[in-house]
Amino acid sequence: MLSFIIRRTLIIIPMALIVVTLTWGLVRLAPGNFYTGEKKLPAAIEANIKKKYGLDQPWYTQYGMMMSNIIRGDFGDSVKYQGQSVNEIITRHLPYSATIGILGYLLALLIGLSAGTFAALKQNSSFDYGSMSLAMLGLSVPNFVLGPLLVLVFSFWLYWLPPARWGGIAGLILPVCTLAAIYAAYIARLTRAGMLEVLRSDYIRTARAKGLDEKTVLFRHALRGGLVPVLSFTGPALAALLAGTVVVEKVFAIPGLGNIFIQSVFNRDEPLILGIVAFLSILIMVFNLIVDVCYGFLDPRIRYE
Amino acid sequence: MENRTSSCNNRLLALFLLWTTALGLVGCSTSASSKYFGRTSPPSDNVLRYVTGSEPETLDPQLPDGQPEARIFMALYEGLVEYGPKDQQPIPALAKSWEISPKVDEFIFHLRQDAKWSDGKPITANDFVYSLRRGFSPETTSRTAGLGYAIKYSEDFNGEKVFIKKDGRFLTEADLEPTPAKPSTPFGPETEFRKFMQSPTRLTIYGDEKKRTKVLDGDEKLKALVQGAEFVPIEGKDIGVEAIDDYTLRITLKQSAPYFLGLFAHQFFRLVPQHAIEKHGKDWTRPENIVTNGPFKIKEYRPYDRLIVERDPNYWDAKNVHLDRIDFYPVEENSTILNLYKAGSIDAFLNHTVPSSWINEVRQYKDEYLDFPEAATAYYSMNTTKPPFDNVKVRRAFLLGLDREALSKFRKITQPLYGKVPQGSFPDYAKAAAKVGEEIRNEKGIAADAWEKRYKFDPETARKLLTEAGFPVVKNGDQFECPTFPVDRLAINFNTNENNKSVAEFLQAQWKRNLGVTVPLKTMEFKTYLPFFKSLQYEGFAQFLWSGDYMDPYTFLSLQYGKDNEGAAGFYDPKYDKLLDDANVELDAQKRYELMARAEEYLMEQLPMIPLTVNATNWMKKPYVKGMYPNPGTLLPWKFVYIERNPAKWDKDVANIMNVPDAQVDQQLADLVSTQKAAQK
Numbered sequence: 001m002l003s004f005i006i007r008r009t010l011i012i013i014p015m016a017l018i019v020v021t022l023t024w025g026l027v028r029l030a031p032g033n034f035y036t037g038e039k040k041l042p043a044a045i046e047a048n049i050k051k052k053y054g055l056d057q058p059w060y061t062q063y064g065m066m067m068s069n070i071i072r073g074d075f076g077d078s079v080k081y082q083g084q085s086v087n088e089i090i091t092r093h094l095p096y097s098a099t100i101g102i103l104g105y106l107l108a109l110l111i112g113l114s115a116g117t118f119a120a121l122k123q124n125s126s127f128d129y130g131s132m133s134l135a136m137l138g139l140s141v142p143n144f145v146l147g148p149l150l151v152l153v154f155s156f157w158l159y160w161l162p163p164a165r166w167g168g169i170a171g172l173i174l175p176v177c178t179l180a181a182i183y184a185a186y187i188a189r190l191t192r193a194g195m196l197e198v199l200r201s202d203y204i205r206t207a208r209a210k211g212l213d214e215k216t217v218l219f220r221h222a223l224r225g226g227l228v229p230v231l232s233f234t235g236p237a238l239a240a241l242l243a244g245t246v247v248v249e250k251v252f253a254i255p256g257l258g259n260i261f262i263q264s265v266f267n268r269d270e271p272l273i274l275g276i277v278a279f280l281s282i283l284i285m286v287f288n289l290i291v292d293v294c295y296g297f298l299d300p301r302i303r304y305e
Numbered sequence: 306m307e308n309r310t311s312s313c314n315n316r317l318l319a320l321f322l323l324w325t326t327a328l329g330l331v332g333c334s335t336s337a338s339s340k341y342f343g344r345t346s347p348p349s350d351n352v353l354r355y356v357t358g359s360e361p362e363t364l365d366p367q368l369p370d371g372q373p374e375a376r377i378f379m380a381l382y383e384g385l386v387e388y389g390p391k392d393q394q395p396i397p398a399l400a401k402s403w404e405i406s407p408k409v410d411e412f413i414f415h416l417r418q419d420a421k422w423s424d425g426k427p428i429t430a431n432d433f434v435y436s437l438r439r440g441f442s443p444e445t446t447s448r449t450a451g452l453g454y455a456i457k458y459s460e461d462f463n464g465e466k467v468f469i470k471k472d473g474r475f476l477t478e479a480d481l482e483p484t485p486a487k488p489s490t491p492f493g494p495e496t497e498f499r500k501f502m503q504s505p506t507r508l509t510i511y512g513d514e515k516k517r518t519k520v521l522d523g524d525e526k527l528k529a530l531v532q533g534a535e536f537v538p539i540e541g542k543d544i545g546v547e548a549i550d551d552y553t554l555r556i557t558l559k560q561s562a563p564y565f566l567g568l569f570a571h572q573f574f575r576l577v578p579q580h581a582i583e584k585h586g587k588d589w590t591r592p593e594n595i596v597t598n599g600p601f602k603i604k605e606y607r608p609y610d611r612l613i614v615e616r617d618p619n620y621w622d623a624k625n626v627h628l629d630r631i632d633f634y635p636v637e638e639n640s641t642i643l644n645l646y647k648a649g650s651i652d653a654f655l656n657h658t659v660p661s662s663w664i665n666e667v668r669q670y671k672d673e674y675l676d677f678p679e680a681a682t683a684y685y686s687m688n689t690t691k692p693p694f695d696n697v698k699v700r701r702a703f704l705l706g707l708d709r710e711a712l713s714k715f716r717k718i719t720q721p722l723y724g725k726v727p728q729g730s731f732p733d734y735a736k737a738a739a740k741v742g743e744e745i746r747n748e749k750g751i752a753a754d755a756w757e758k759r760y761k762f763d764p765e766t767a768r769k770l771l772t773e774a775g776f777p778v779v780k781n782g783d784q785f786e787c788p789t790f791p792v793d794r795l796a797i798n799f800n801t802n803e804n805n806k807s808v809a810e811f812l813q814a815q816w817k818r819n820l821g822v823t824v825p826l827k828t829m830e831f832k833t834y835l836p837f838f839k840s841l842q843y844e845g846f847a848q849f850l851w852s853g854d855y856m857d858p859y860t861f862l863s864l865q866y867g868k869d870n871e872g873a874a875g876f877y878d879p880k881y882d883k884l885l886d887d888a889n890v891e892l893d894a895q896k897r898y899e900l901m902a903r904a905e906e907y908l909m910e911q912l913p914m915i916p917l918t919v920n921a922t923n924w925m926k927k928p929y930v931k932g933m934y935p936n937p938g939t940l941l942p943w944k945f946v947y948i949e950r951n952p953a954k955w956d957k958d959v960a961n962i963m964n965v966p967d968a969q970v971d972q973q974l975a976d977l978v979s980t981q982k983a984a985q986k
Contacts, residue, residue, distance in 0.1 A: 032832025035448060037370060038850065040839060040871045042451040044464030048443040082363040083587050084608070093609065148640065155648050156343070163644035165634065166610055253636040253645075255609030263360075268832055 005293065012285045019281040020070060020274050024063065027270050034079045034268045053079060066274070075275035080267040086275035089260065096166060097256035100248065101241030103172065104179030105234075111184040113230070116191025117223070120199060131188060138185030147178040147251040164253040175252040179245055183237060187230055195226035224298045231298060235291035239284040342670040344649030347929040347948050351629040356642050356654035360609050360635040364590040366572040367440045367447045372852075372939070373655065375572050377633055380601040380614050380943045382575035385414050385433070385554070386566070390945045390970065391963055393680075393856045393936045395567050396977050399428060399576070399598075399621075400554075402984030406492040409561045409892055413493045415984065416552040420621040422578055423602040430548035435579040437556075438541030449573040452854055457502055457545030457559040458509075466509040467536040468543075475537075477505040480530060493555055498547045502557040512538055561890050563897055564857035570940075571855065575599075600626045600944040609635055625973055627932070627947035643667075646925060652948075653926035656939035661804065664717045664923075671958050672928040678729030680937035681852035681920040682722050682861065685797070685812070689913050690875035691844050693791060698774040700912045703846075704760065706767035706819040707812060709917060715811055716804075719918035723760050725865075725905050726858040727919040730937040734858045737898035738905065745906055760909060760916075764819040771820055778821050785821030795845030796827035800834035805848055808917070812846075839873050847873060849914065853938065858901055859889070865908060876913035928955035932970045934962060945970050 035041065035049050050056045054065060069076055075086035115135070119128040154174060155163035162171050198204060199222055207217045249259040257276065264272040295302045348354065358373040366378040379388070385403070386395035400414035420428040440447050441459045454460040469476040478484065489503040510531070511517040521528040545557030558565060568574065578589070578596040585594040592606045600622065601614035612633040616626045634651065636642050639660045645651045656679070659667050667674050687694040687703075694700055709721035720729070728735060746756040768778040768785065776790045797813060799805040809826050817823045824845060829837065838847040849872075853860040865872040866885055884907055888900035922935040929952075932945035947969065949955055956962060 030833065031836050036832060036835050037448070038835070039370065041448060042454070042460075042464075044443075044460065045446070045448060045451055048446045048463070048465075049448075052444070052446050080362055081360070081608070082365070082368060083590055089608075148644075151644055155644065159344075159648075162650060163648045164636070164641045165645065165650065250638045251641060253634075253638065253641050255607070260609065266830075266832065 001293075001296065005289070008285075008289045008292070012282055012289075015285060016278050016281045017067070017070070020278050021063075021067075023274055023277045024066065024270070027268065027273055028059070030268065032268055034270070036268075070274065070278065075278070076271045078264075078269050078272045080264070080269040080272070086271050089272060090257065090275060090279055093255055093257045093260050094242070096254055097245070097249070097258055098242045100172065100175050100179055100254065100256070101238070101245065103176045105183060105238055105241055107176060107180040108183035108187055111180065112187025113191050113227075115184070116188040117195055117218075117226070119188070119192045120195035120226070121218075123196065128192075132192065135185040135188040138181045139189075141181070142247075143178050143182060143245075144247050144251060146181055147174070147248060150174050150178060151251075164251070166254050171252075175248050175254060178251070179241070179248050183241075186233065190229045190233055191226060194229045195222060198222050198225040201225070228295065228299050231291055231294055235287040236284060239280070239287040242283060340670075340672070341928065342667060342673055342925065343647030345927055345929070346649065347927075347950050348652065351627075351948055352632060353628050353630075353653065353930065353943075353946055353948065354632045354634065354651045356636045356645065356651050356658075357612075357633045358635065358655045358658075359637050361612070364595060364603075364606075365577065366575045367436075367445060367449070367577060369572075370448045373635070375940060376655070377612065378572045378575060379599070379940065380631055380633075381597040381599045381603065382572070382577075383420075383599045384571075384575040385416075385569045387942050388570045388936070388938075388940045390932065390942050390974065391934045391936055393567075393938055393940060395570050396942075396974065397981050398570075401980035403566070403981065404493070404984070405566065407490065407892065409563045409565070410558040411492050412556045412558075412566065413549070414554045414556070416554060417621055418552055420598070421619045422580075423597045423617050423619055424581075425619055426578075426580065426596075428576065428598060429551040430554040431551070432576050432579065433554050434546050434548050436577045437546045437574070438544060439577060439579075439582070440573055441544055442541060447573060449571065452568055452571060452573055455558045455560065455562045455565060457506075457557045458539055459544045461509040462539045462541060462544050465512045465538075467512045467538050468507050468509060469531055469534045470537050471530075471534040476508040476530065476534065478508055479505050481508060481527060493553075494549055496547065496549065499555070499557075502545055502547075506559065509539065510536070512536065561892070563889065563892070563894065564855055564859050567855040567857060601628075601631060604630065611635075622944065622977075625976075626944045628943065631943060646927075649927075652930050653933060654924055656922045656924045656935075657920070659718075659923050659925065661717060661807070667925065668717075670925070671960065672956055673925045673959065675922050675924050675926065675935040675959055675962070676718055677922045677935040677963075678720055678727060678937065679852065679920045679922055679939070680727060680730040680856065680860075681850065682725075682727045683719075683808070683917045683920060684722075684849045684851070684914040685846040685917060686838070686849045686872060686874040686914045687846055687912075688841055688844055688875055690841060693774065693776065694845070696774050697910075697912060698770045699776070700915075702767045702770040702774065702820065703816065704767075704912060704915050705763045705770065707815050707915065708762040708819075710762070711815070712808070712811055713918055716808065716918060718921040718923050720921070722916040722919045724916060725908055725914075726861045729919060730853070730856070731858050733895070734898045734902070737895060738902035741899050741902040741906065745903075767820060771822075781821075785819070787821040790820075790822045792822060792824055796825050796843065797846045797848075798827045798829075798834070798838060798843045799848035800831040801828045802831075809848070839871075841873065841875050846915070849873060850920075852920075856937065858898070858905075859885070862901060862904055862908070865913060872913055874913035876911065878911060881907055881911070926956075926959075928957070931956060931967060935959075945973060 035046070054062055077083065077085050078089060081089065115131040119131050122128055151163045151174060154161040161174055165171060204217060204222055207221050246258040246262050248254070249256040260272070261276045264276065357376055359371070361374045361377050362369040362371065364377070364381065366382050383398045385398060385400040387398040389396045399416055399420050401417050402415045404413045406412070416428070416430055422428060437453070437456070439445055441450050441453065441463045443463060443465050450463050454463070479486070486505060511520060521531060547555045547557070549555055576598050578598070581589045581594060581596040585591070588594055592603050595603055597603065597617070600617060600620050602617040603612070604615040605611065605613040613630060614633070615630045616623060616628065620626065636645065639658050642654050642658050643660070643663055646654060659674070668676070687700055689695055689700070709723070713719045713721045726734060742756070746753070771778050771787060771790070776787050778785050778787045797809045799809050806828065813824055813826060837843060851861065851864060862885060864870060865876055866882055868877050870877065881904060884900065884904035888897050888904060891897040891900055922939055924935070924939065926933055929949050930946065931949045932947050933941055
């Protein structure tokens with residue numbers, strides 16, 4: 001197990017560097033520059049900017065400089081938001097995304113797991129149909145529709161909650177609910193499917209035959225197996241949520257990382273793009289590793305050599 | 306089981322769709338029934354909550370070129386002059402008065418003696434000298450420095466050029482091409498620096514050896530002249546900015562530039578604090594280090610969330626700053642901004658923000674919605690270097706084949722644009738243009754009504770012109786066809802955006818109907834589009850938006866000036882340049898406008914672009930926000946703004962806001978302007 005974790009950890013860094021290199025290439029291929037605007041810059045000013053950022057150097061020198069900085073953990077300063085370092089921007093805006101992301105996912109887990117489990121236990125009941133239909137609806141309604149709808153009801157009809165912007169618990173409710181809806185739906189369906197499969201398996205029959213009470217069968221045996229699909233979904237989902245969800249952040253004007261990531265691409269803010277991409281790729285790989293490790297605990301059949 | 310679930314889902318989905326439609330309908334009808342758009346009650350504190358649009362790039366006023374930053378800088382920094390609240394014309398700020406040399410190539414500013422930085426340090430003329438030298442310094446990498454290039458040697462300093470010294474003296478332009486020496490007329494105190502400024506313009510050349518060799522290789526005469534010379538780098542001290550004494554500043558231009566005074570209100574010319582910059586380096590704009598000199602100073606800054614500024618007691622005119630605080634919120638999503646406004650969480654928001662789907666709804670709130678012409682225009686440039694648009698007849702055919710009144714009606718918030726300069730922003734220029742138009746009409750002997758209609762929708766003439774250009778337009782049933790027009794090579798190009806797309810589709814349909822030509826549409830992401838269109842990689846049409854940098858028609862006319870101009874049509878015409886040059890050396894304002902109007906008329910004959918619309922301000926403010934006007938650039942001098950708590954005095958019918966007197970604003974403005982008026986006498 002330990003050697004598995006070490007092996008996987010060691011691979012994360014070179015993988016992230018490959019991702020950064022590819023991204024760098026793509027950014028360089030994209031037309032336009034961080035300083036191009038509607039108004040043409042005089043040649044002298046363009047030359048000054050190029051000189052300042054080393055853009056007058058050959059590409060391999062630029063790549064070498066970029067890589068040596070990144071290996072030292074320094075992504076440099078944003079070229080758009082001058083005077084702000086990439087590391088500072090990421091650490092400043094991650095908490096916003098992480099807050100709504102984690103809260104949203106917890107809410108989704110709460111709703112999804114309970115609805116999915118109950119639906120599986122009461123298969124073909126009206127609860128099963130009702131909750132699964134609702135889940136289907138949750139999956140089909142994109143959050144750029146759900147968000148404004150919630151705003152309409154809770155901000156303009158009831159005047160209970162603010163329509164947007166960060167601040168206080170009241171401001172969190174709508175974005176968290178918007179975010180949770182689709183994940184709750186997905187988790188509910190995964191849980192239901194997983195549970196249905198597990199409940200029919202031999203070891204559950206064995207557990208029941210042993211005379212274990214239904215609660216123990218459910219929580220000690222069935223749920224563990226039934227959660228494996230949810231777990232494999234959780235890794236990448238949580239990584240994506242932590243890193244920001246562009247649509248919800250835009251609709252509710254939340255200063256999260258997702259919004260900033262998209263803007264950085266539009267701005268051709270190379271250091272910021274590379275910083276966020278590196279951070280995201282490491283995040284996703286770490287979460288996948290955690291998920292893989294957790295499999296071992298949930299499903300005794302999975303063993304790592 | 307699967308089937309049952311899915312049919313159940315379908316029914317639910319249908320129900321849901323019905324529900325959302327109902328919500329939409331109810332939403333519209335409830336809001337329209339009240340007098341104001343959403344919640345309307347003044348904030349409990351004396352605060353203005355304003356959405357600025359995108360997050361400011363930096364709080365250093367000399368670096369960015371965007372409007373969201375410009376508005377924030379107007380709260381934090383001040384320069385020699387400020388934009389007037391209604392017309393955006395310069396009003397006194399740190400300079401209480403000024404004098405302009407007869408040739409409009411020198412300015413002397415008399416500064417206030419009671420102005421201070423936010424940390425209490427007095428402001429003197431040396432602060433201006435420092436700020437401008439810093440702004441033009443190549444290390445600062447200001448993107449707006451180009452606006453000030455008319456200041457003597459500033460362009461050379463910014464471009465890292467050098468003076469050429471030979472045999473103990475600096476070479477001048479006269480060494481290259483003998484020109485009669487221009488006599489210097491006295492203006493202000495005669496100083497050593499002024500003698501240098503008034504001496505014949507020195508020759509300059511690139512400091513970088515590679516670039517210099519390239520220039521010299523292409524110019525034998527210069528090469529011979531430079532042989533054995535010494536190169537002296539141009540420094541900040543060489544640019545035309547001089548502190549005559551602590552409170553008198555002189556700025557010298559390399560040529561007459563009658564539009565230049567208005568530029569001094571631009572963010573590039575606002576003061577930056579030498580003491581803070583030297584102490585903190587690039588970190589000087591951090592809230593804990595920043596020193597400002599505007600009516601407000603920073604209280605709290607949380608990037609992407611809020612920038613809160615409070616009244617600065619050290620500001621020289623603090624007693625006339627009515628707001629205690631402004632909360633700037635960076636929000637970019639237009640619907641979100643409207644939601645915040647409707648919920649009463651903000652009091653006003655930036656221009657161009659009401660989405661077209663909301664306009665009919667919002668327009669009913671006559672006390673809040675500001676639809677005024679902007680000093681900003683939309684064009685389609687045509688690539689005149691490639692056929693068929695190298696033929697002026699083709700260009701004209703596409704102009705006349707387009708109903709711009711219909712376009713404006715379709716866009717709901719714009720006015721048709723018939724020339725290069727937007728109508729509505731420059732009333733004096735409009736008068737001059739009418740006069741010149743009449744003269745040209747008489748010269749050419751054209752009937753009055755034909756003259757009036759010369760650029761307006763005329764499909765008949767358009768088809769005739771296209772046929773004359775070699776692309777016959779034929780009638781087929783009730784439709785027109787132009788089978789030989791090479792549409793497969795051409796496109797209407799624009800950057801991806803819902804509005805741009807709807808305009809392009811509208812024009813495509815118009816030209817199809819009127820000329821029988823269906824030009825394909827081509828769209829791309831903004832930063833991809835810019836180089837594509839600026840470097841003339843397109844064929845056909847390219848959408849172009851241009852907003853004025855200063856309040857003078859020249860900011861629009863200069864777009865096609867010079868060889869390497871911004872017009873992105875491949876158009877260059879020395880005759881047009883000559884007309885503009887002649888205008889800019891004319892010192893009488895009205896005559897200058899007339900000469901410019903001639904240039905505009907000439908440009909419209911050459912027609913490198915199809916003017917489409919004059920943009921609209923398109924923003925809202927709550928009726929209790931007063932002293933805030935929809936000026937042509939939405940550049941708001943914040944110290945005039947106040948919150949009116951008495952509903953009887955709230956703004957009504959804002960279409961008339963520019964003409965309704967406001968005693969407080971009018972008095973404040975009159976007091977400010979009085980120092981300059983007194984000096985002029």
